[in-house]
Amino acid sequence: xxxxxxxxxxxxxNRGSIGxxxxxxxxxxxxxxxxxxxxxxxxxxxxxVLFEIPSNLVxxxxxxxxxxxxxxxxxxxxxxxxxxQHGLGAFLATRLLLGICESGFxxxxxxxxxxxxxxxxxxxxxxxxxxxxxxxxxxxxxxxYGILRHLDGRAGFAxxxxxxxxxxxxxxxxxxxxxxxxxxxxxxxxxxxxxSYFDERQKYILRQRIIADDKTxxxxxxxxxxxxxxxxxxxxxxxxxxxxxxxxxxxLSPAQALGSYGPLLIVGMGFDPLEANAMGxxxxxxxxxxxxGFGYVSDIAKSRGPLMLVGMIxxxxxxxxxxxxxxxLRKYVLTNLCLIVDPLHGSWLAMNCQTQAERSIxxxxxxxxxxxxxxxxxxxxRSEDTPPYYxxxxxxxxxxxxxxxxxxxxxxxxxLLLNWHARKGSNEWRFTL
Numbered sequence: 001x002x003x004x005x006x007x008x009x010x011x012x013x014n015r016g017s018i019g020x021x022x023x024x025x026x027x028x029x030x031x032x033x034x035x036x037x038x039x040x041x042x043x044x045x046x047x048x049v050l051f052e053i054p055s056n057l058v059x060x061x062x063x064x065x066x067x068x069x070x071x072x073x074x075x076x077x078x079x080x081x082x083x084x085q086h087g088l089g090a091f092l093a094t095r096l097l098l099g100i101c102e103s104g105f106x107x108x109x110x111x112x113x114x115x116x117x118x119x120x121x122x123x124x125x126x127x128x129x130x131x132x133x134x135x136x137x138x139x140x141x142x143x144x145y146g147i148l149r150h151l152d153g154r155a156g157f158a159x160x161x162x163x164x165x166x167x168x169x170x171x172x173x174x175x176x177x178x179x180x181x182x183x184x185x186x187x188x189x190x191x192x193x194x195x196s197y198f199d200e201r202q203k204y205i206l207r208q209r210i211i212a213d214d215k216t217x218x219x220x221x222x223x224x225x226x227x228x229x230x231x232x233x234x235x236x237x238x239x240x241x242x243x244x245x246x247x248x249x250x251x252l253s254p255a256q257a258l259g260s261y262g263p264l265l266i267v268g269m270g271f272d273p274l275e276a277n278a279m280g281x282x283x284x285x286x287x288x289x290x291x292x293g294f295g296y297v298s299d300i301a302k303s304r305g306p307l308m309l310v311g312m313i314x315x316x317x318x319x320x321x322x323x324x325x326x327x328x329l330r331k332y333v334l335t336n337l338c339l340i341v342d343p344l345h346g347s348w349l350a351m352n353c354q355t356q357a358e359r360s361i362x363x364x365x366x367x368x369x370x371x372x373x374x375x376x377x378x379x380x381x382r383s384e385d386t387p388p389y390y391x392x393x394x395x396x397x398x399x400x401x402x403x404x405x406x407x408x409x410x411x412x413x414x415x416l417l418l419n420w421h422a423r424k425g426s427n428e429w430r431f432t433l
Contacts, residue, residue, distance in 0.1 A: 005132035010171035012136025014079040020144030021160035023273035045374030047099025055104025072175030075101035080168030083161040127295025138284035248369035250404035256377035304348035311341035
């Protein structure tokens with residue numbers, strides 16, 4: 001878990017640095033407009049969506065050690081070379097390349113977690129994993145504050161260029177560590193350096209506890225999912241996924257917009273550009289503890305859907321207040337804090353999969369939806385929408401959240417009905433709420 005979480009930390013550090021760079025004349029230096037910047041953010045998400053499933057096919061063939069570690073090194077190099085971009089073409093190319101390099105990490109890492117832990121342990125582990133991204137957002141803002149203040153103009157580089165180089169080097173280090181020490185799989189938890197994390201008795205217990213929890217893993221423990229299994233699974237046409245995809249698209253598209261423009265929105269509230277980078281980390285630090293709390297409570301209560309719905313309704317209420325009245329930092333922080341329900345959604349989906357192949361495709365579809373949300377959210381805040389408050393953008397965010405809440409209610413209802421029908425028949429499988 002610590003190695004995967006560090007990987008997610010480095011991903012968010014590199015992905016989120018663009019938002020901090022905006023406060024340091026990034027668009028003017030590169031030579032792009034705000035709407036062209038939005039297109040670049042959409043290309044990043046599109047690159048992730050297009051290469052997500054192909055990337056996971058490679059993961060299942062060669063394992064996580066080399067493939068996930070290689071991806072981390074790849075996006076670290078792209079992240080560093082962003083420092084030398086100039087012009088629209090270079091900007092669009094680097095955003096697309098960054099998306100392609102990051103495409104398989106999140107669904108691949110979530111799939112790896114489901115192989116190592118029991119079903120009712122996944123919510124807490126997913127929450128811990130997502131905390132890596134939240135920590136990346138939190139630390140990234142503080143890094144940006146220090147780098148932009150103290151390194152701007154050093155060696156002829158602008159502050160935002162130093163930001164890309166330093167955060168790229170951190171990701172490169174993470175990739176090397178990942179390849180060297182990440183264990184292969186639960187049946188053979190040994191790194192490529194030959195270091196074993198468990199003795200023979202512990203290896204046996206590790207494997208048997210997973211199989212006892214989910215007997216479908218017994219035949220799958222020593223092998224990877226084949227390409228045939230992936231495309232034979234009915235998950236690609238499973239109607240149960242429809243409300244989940246709608247939740248992902250509508251709930252996360254505002255998050256993508258706020259992630260890109262967060263520091264600039266805070267500048268619009270009257271703060272200094274450098275201070276805005278540090279201020280933007282407040283919600284991320286709060287979300288770390290909130291996410292862990294939600295994950296812990298959901299594992300204890302063995303409830304995901306209802307708890308997720310509570311968080312979504314709370315966020316809708318806060319967004320409505322933001323839209324009706326002048327935005328303030330306190331409201332902005334509370335609005336972003338409610339994103340802590342996303343790890344619950346991922347674990348809820350994983351727990352309602354009956355096979356390893358179904359689980360892998362479901363995770364890929366979930367993350368594809370999250371990145372399609374980035375394509376949608378990339379145009380919420382536009383230059384013609386009277387910056388710095390963007391009233392039209394906030395109205396769209398409220399509307400998207402309403403749709404997400406409705407889809408969450410439908411998802412809870414569908415599992416209640418399916419379990420009711422299962423109790424009337426001979427099917428022993430029960431869906432998790």
